[in-house]
Amino acid sequence: MRASTVPLRRCPCDTRPVLADVERILFHEQTILSRLDELAAAITEKYRGKELTVLAVLNGSLIFAADLLRRLPLPLKLDCISVSSYHGGTKSSGTVTFDQVSMPDIDGRHVLILDDILDSGRTLHAICARLNNESKPLDVQLCVLLRKRKLREKELEAHFVGFDIGDEFVIGYGLDYQERYRNLPFIGVLRSGIFQAEA
Numbered sequence: 001m002r003a004s005t006v007p008l009r010r011c012p013c014d015t016r017p018v019l020a021d022v023e024r025i026l027f028h029e030q031t032i033l034s035r036l037d038e039l040a041a042a043i044t045e046k047y048r049g050k051e052l053t054v055l056a057v058l059n060g061s062l063i064f065a066a067d068l069l070r071r072l073p074l075p076l077k078l079d080c081i082s083v084s085s086y087h088g089g090t091k092s093s094g095t096v097t098f099d100q101v102s103m104p105d106i107d108g109r110h111v112l113i114l115d116d117i118l119d120s121g122r123t124l125h126a127i128c129a130r131l132n133n134e135s136k137p138l139d140v141q142l143c144v145l146l147r148k149r150k151l152r153e154k155e156l157e158a159h160f161v162g163f164d165i166g167d168e169f170v171i172g173y174g175l176d177y178q179e180r181y182r183n184l185p186f187i188g189v190l191r192s193g194i195f196q197a198e199a
């Protein structure tokens with residue numbers, strides 16, 4: 001069969017075994033993708049004609065970045081950085097650990113950082129500080145899929161935001177709890193019984 005004649009079919013993955021761990025669904029896949037269309041239009045408008053580097057923060061932004069980037073008709077460069085601040089729990093450990101020794105080359109470029117969620121603000125604050133200390137970007141802006149409504153330890157302005165949510169622990173569409181649930185196609189609240197043990 002020629003590639004163009006392969007019928008489009010939805011992935012038959014069965015998410016039932018982990019659905020029991022989801023207290024309630026906040027955003028279905030189609031809602032997320034529709035919002036990405038709007039975000040992509042705003043980002044395209046902002047960076048048209050500019051030298052843009054998108055910096056995706058792994059692992060959480062992996063699926064968000066993949067879906068958003070394919071909606072951007074811009075000649076951008078993509079780099080990824082990997083950091084961790086949770087170290088397995090549902091509360092930030094307070095220390096942000098960078099997995100790479102050096103930062104990508106962003107001198108003289110507009111930088112858009114993509115992350116899954118703005119929670120305490122520590123991670124994105126640490127990334128911005130390191131980028132600005134080690135390089136000379138033209139500017140650095142933030143794009144997050146989710147932003148928790150709460151008093152943040154580091155007050156940061158996210159220039160592009162997918163959805164504002166309450167201060168709850170969420171999973172799916174790239175977001176994890178102990179590295180699980182990232183492959184759920186929707187975003188949901190993790191059932192409290194799953195992490196009660198750590199409190």
Ligand code: IMP
Nearest residue numbers: 060092118119120121122123169170175
């Ligand atoms: P912050 O430094 O507290 O803003 O948190 C940043 C990182 O913590 C995010 O990139 C996520 O990886 C993780 N995180 C924060 N809140 C949640 C959540 O509700 N679910 C899953 N991961 C989260």
Ligand code: MG
Nearest residue numbers: 058059060116
């Ligand atoms: Mg993360």
